[in-house]
Amino acid sequence: MNKAILTGTLAMLTVAAVAKTTITVKGSDTMVIMAQRWAETYMTAHPDITIQVTGGGSGTGISALINGTTDICDASRPMKSSERDNLKSRYSSLGVEIKSAKDGLSVYLNDQSPVDELSLDQLKGIYTGEIKNWKDVGGPDAKIVVYGRENNSGTYVFFRDNVLMGKDYTSTMQSLPGTAAVVNAVSKDKFGIGYGGAAYGKGIKFAKVKKDAGSPGIAPTPETIKDGSYPLTRYLYMYTKSRPTGELKAYIDWILSAEGQAVVQAVGYFPVK
Amino acid sequence: MKRILIMPALLLALGMARAEDGDTSKTNLGEELGKVKGQVEGLNESYLETKTTVDNLSKLKVGGYLQGQYQYTDSSGAPTKAGGNFAANTNSRMMIRRGRLKTTYQGVNSKYVLEFEALPTGVSLKDAEIELDEPWLKTFSLIFGVQDRPFGYEIGYSSSSIETPERSRFEQAYFNGEKDLGLELVMNPGSDMGLLQYINLKAGAFTGMGGNVDEVDGDMDFIGRLGFKAPITEINMELDGGLSLYKGSVRNNSDTTFNWGDTSFTRTLGHRLEQVDRTVYGVDAQLYYDIPVIGGTSLRFEYEWGTVPGTSGSGSPYVPTTQIGPNTGSAIGAPVLWNRNISGWYVTWVQNLGSQLQGVVRYDVIDPNTDVSGSGIGKAGTGTGVADVAFSTIGFGGIYHWSGNLKFVAYYDIVTNENANFPAFTDAAKTKANPLAVWNSDLNDNVFTFRAQVKF
Numbered sequence: 157m158n159k160a161i162l163t164g165t166l167a168m169l170t171v172a173a174v175a176k177t178t179i180t181v182k183g184s185d186t187m188v189i190m191a192q193r194w195a196e197t198y199m200t201a202h203p204d205i206t207i208q209v210t211g212g213g214s215g216t217g218i219s220a221l222i223n224g225t226t227d228i229c230d231a232s233r234p235m236k237s238s239e240r241d242n243l244k245s246r247y248s249s250l251g252v253e254i255k256s257a258k259d260g261l262s263v264y265l266n267d268q269s270p271v272d273e274l275s276l277d278q279l280k281g282i283y284t285g286e287i288k289n290w291k292d293v294g295g296p297d298a299k300i301v302v303y304g305r306e307n308n309s310g311t312y313v314f315f316r317d318n319v320l321m322g323k324d325y326t327s328t329m330q331s332l333p334g335t336a337a338v339v340n341a342v343s344k345d346k347f348g349i350g351y352g353g354a355a356y357g358k359g360i361k362f363a364k365v366k367k368d369a370g371s372p373g374i375a376p377t378p379e380t381i382k383d384g385s386y387p388l389t390r391y392l393y394m395y396t397k398s399r400p401t402g403e404l405k406a407y408i409d410w411i412l413s414a415e416g417q418a419v420v421q422a423v424g425y426f427p428v429k
Numbered sequence: 430m431k432r433i434l435i436m437p438a439l440l441l442a443l444g445m446a447r448a449e450d451g452d453t454s455k456t457n458l459g460e461e462l463g464k465v466k467g468q469v470e471g472l473n474e475s476y477l478e479t480k481t482t483v484d485n486l487s488k489l490k491v492g493g494y495l496q497g498q499y500q501y502t503d504s505s506g507a508p509t510k511a512g513g514n515f516a517a518n519t520n521s522r523m524m525i526r527r528g529r530l531k532t533t534y535q536g537v538n539s540k541y542v543l544e545f546e547a548l549p550t551g552v553s554l555k556d557a558e559i560e561l562d563e564p565w566l567k568t569f570s571l572i573f574g575v576q577d578r579p580f581g582y583e584i585g586y587s588s589s590s591i592e593t594p595e596r597s598r599f600e601q602a603y604f605n606g607e608k609d610l611g612l613e614l615v616m617n618p619g620s621d622m623g624l625l626q627y628i629n630l631k632a633g634a635f636t637g638m639g640g641n642v643d644e645v646d647g648d649m650d651f652i653g654r655l656g657f658k659a660p661i662t663e664i665n666m667e668l669d670g671g672l673s674l675y676k677g678s679v680r681n682n683s684d685t686t687f688n689w690g691d692t693s694f695t696r697t698l699g700h701r702l703e704q705v706d707r708t709v710y711g712v713d714a715q716l717y718y719d720i721p722v723i724g725g726t727s728l729r730f731e732y733e734w735g736t737v738p739g740t741s742g743s744g745s746p747y748v749p750t751t752q753i754g755p756n757t758g759s760a761i762g763a764p765v766l767w768n769r770n771i772s773g774w775y776v777t778w779v780q781n782l783g784s785q786l787q788g789v790v791r792y793d794v795i796d797p798n799t800d801v802s803g804s805g806i807g808k809a810g811t812g813t814g815v816a817d818v819a820f821s822t823i824g825f826g827g828i829y830h831w832s833g834n835l836k837f838v839a840y841y842d843i844v845t846n847e848n849a850n851f852p853a854f855t856d857a858a859k860t861k862a863n864p865l866a867v868w869n870s871d872l873n874d875n876v877f878t879f880r881a882q883v884k885f
Contacts, residue, residue: 244717245590247724249717250719322538397784399719401721
């Protein structure tokens with residue numbers, strides 16, 4: 157009997173010893189490629205750690221953090237005060253906000269579009285449906301085809317808050333499930349316009365953005381995003397529900413290290429330091 | 430030679446035939462492409478229509494929760510604030526404590542909320558709000574309808590989130606049901622508003638009747654809370670707090686008012702249709718701190734005091750009715766108004782242990798008449814009664830979050846009442862025992878609650 161207990165205990169200890177630590181990451185689709193690269197690079201150096209990365213949007217990630225179904229939430233917008241209150245209510249904690257990268261929220265135009273720059277007001281007009289034709293913003297006489305993100309996306313919220321100033325998107329906007337899908341749609345539609353992270357901007361061109369009609373158009377380049385002169389510069393965040401410890405802390409520290417920030421640049425975003 | 434000539438001729442003929450076939454194919458392909466394009470455009474139109482419908486539907490959110498519980502108390506028929514008095518001859522029960530269904534429509538710069546309570550006893554309206562948000566500063570909102578009274582902290586804390594099974598005794602007595610009908614201004618500055626972001630304000634005019642009840646005394650009450658938040662994010666700590674004021678009045682529908690004198694209530698007449706002051710002050714504070722490895726902890730404190738008109742049998746706020754008593758000094762037709770000075774406070778400690786377990790301890794005090802205590806209550810000639818008895822309650826328990834939707838709560842309330850001084854008999858011959866004499870010692874009214882809550 158004692159032998160059986162000893163064998164069972166040893167078996168359990170062995171299982172515990174070989175069991176991998178799993179870190180779950182959920183949230184922003186804008187950040188999902190970067191998060192996957194971080195995870196792959198880190199797991200290569202730490203084979204005892206498993207990091208599971210899924211997208212779904214910043215809002216989905218924050219809900220998962222509050223519900224306790226993810227360790228890290230990736231978000232391309234800051235947490236709202238109502239979300240923070242929910243976190244406080246459930247965990248008596250404010251949550252921990254970690255700025256993990258910088259991004260210039262870019263406006264995508266088809267390569268063949270003669271339009272090169274747009275003011276924030278023009279963007280607002282296009283995305284609220286007040287401006288429907290390219291000729292009203294210096295383009296050809298053609299209907300503007302508007303592409304955007306779904307409402308669980310942090311990019312959707314950031315764009316609505318900072319460009320539409322809280323107004324609703326036009327009902328003709330085609331909502332697509334990820335930034336890659338927006339890029340793909342605009343690259344195939346010469347009258348299309350979309351928005352998303354700078355890192356996804358392959359196969360299309362970025363519009364220069366003007367703060368107002370009299371300002372110069374500024375392209376989302378590493379320099380303009382780093383110095384903040386690009387009007388749609390933003391941080392990309394990671395959130396944990398409480399102060400990270402153990403393997404979680406080690407992983408986040410690594411993301412903020414030179415090695416982790418090199419991944420940020422490799423993917424096309426910009427380091428926070 | 431012939432072969433040489435025949436071969437090119439054949440090839441030419443074949444080529445011409447293929448070219449003709451190619452032209453036909455091109456024509457067919459063009460037609461097919463045209464058809465497909467038409468179908469895609471049709472699908473696109475259909476998609477846009479569907480999307481408009483789905484976008485509208487996505488603004489409508491439906492949520493709710495259900496609380497089922499088992500309770501056990503020390504004595505049959507015990508009076509309690511842990512979900513209502515136990516029935517006579519009963520010291521345990523199962524009940525659906527709350528069953529809520531909430532619909533929220535998030536429009537552009539506006540929000541509409543409708544929430545119902547569905548219980549075996551019936552369906553009632555809990556919330557009916559129209560919220561308008563100004564789009565410029567994104568700081569101010571106006572809310573009209575049945576909503577939480579903007580007073581203190583615990584009233585606005587959702588019944589599905591609060592760690593103890595019920596709110597503190599003070600809140601239940603003086604802000605019963607949490608809701609009132611009114612118009613409220615909310616100021617909640619965003620993070621881009623500098624130091625203002627740490628201040629918030631909620632204030633408005635309410636009927637003072639509680640719940641979805643029309644005004645009958647023609648006098649609106651002011652309720653407001655000026656709050657602050659002081660986060661120290663470097664160490665994941667935050668101190669929140671606020672000052673609250675309830676300033677209103679109720680109409681005395683009777684001719685009689687009782688006010689506290691030196692040692693007893695004194696009766697005065699000639700107050701019919703007078704507005705009587707109802708004032709409550711409040712101060713509250715909440716401290717949040719994330720203890721590394723263990724989990725977040727919070728300490729919440731609230732102290733409230735003031736003057737509230739009630740009745741002889743209850744310190745809870747006097748609710749005027751449309752029925753008005755005769756101007757004869759008689760109480761007939763309308764309840765007589767009793768003025769009392771009140772106070773109450775609580776302190777709650779919540780400790781998270783990992784991400785699924787929480788421990789909670791609360792000490793809660795209510796004094797419904799601060800002018801009299803202990804042996805002064807029930808004494809002949811004082812006019813005092815059970816409505817003047819103070820209580821202190823220490824409660825403790827644990828919460829297990831099975832998932833994001835399901836949690837279990839086990840909680841025990843140890844309730845201590847002031848020992849009053851009611852006479853043992855109601856007649857001079859001492860043959861009729863006074864049922865109120867049970868209040869001369871501590872009642873056996875501790876309550877154990879085991880609750881399951883599903884939230885969606």
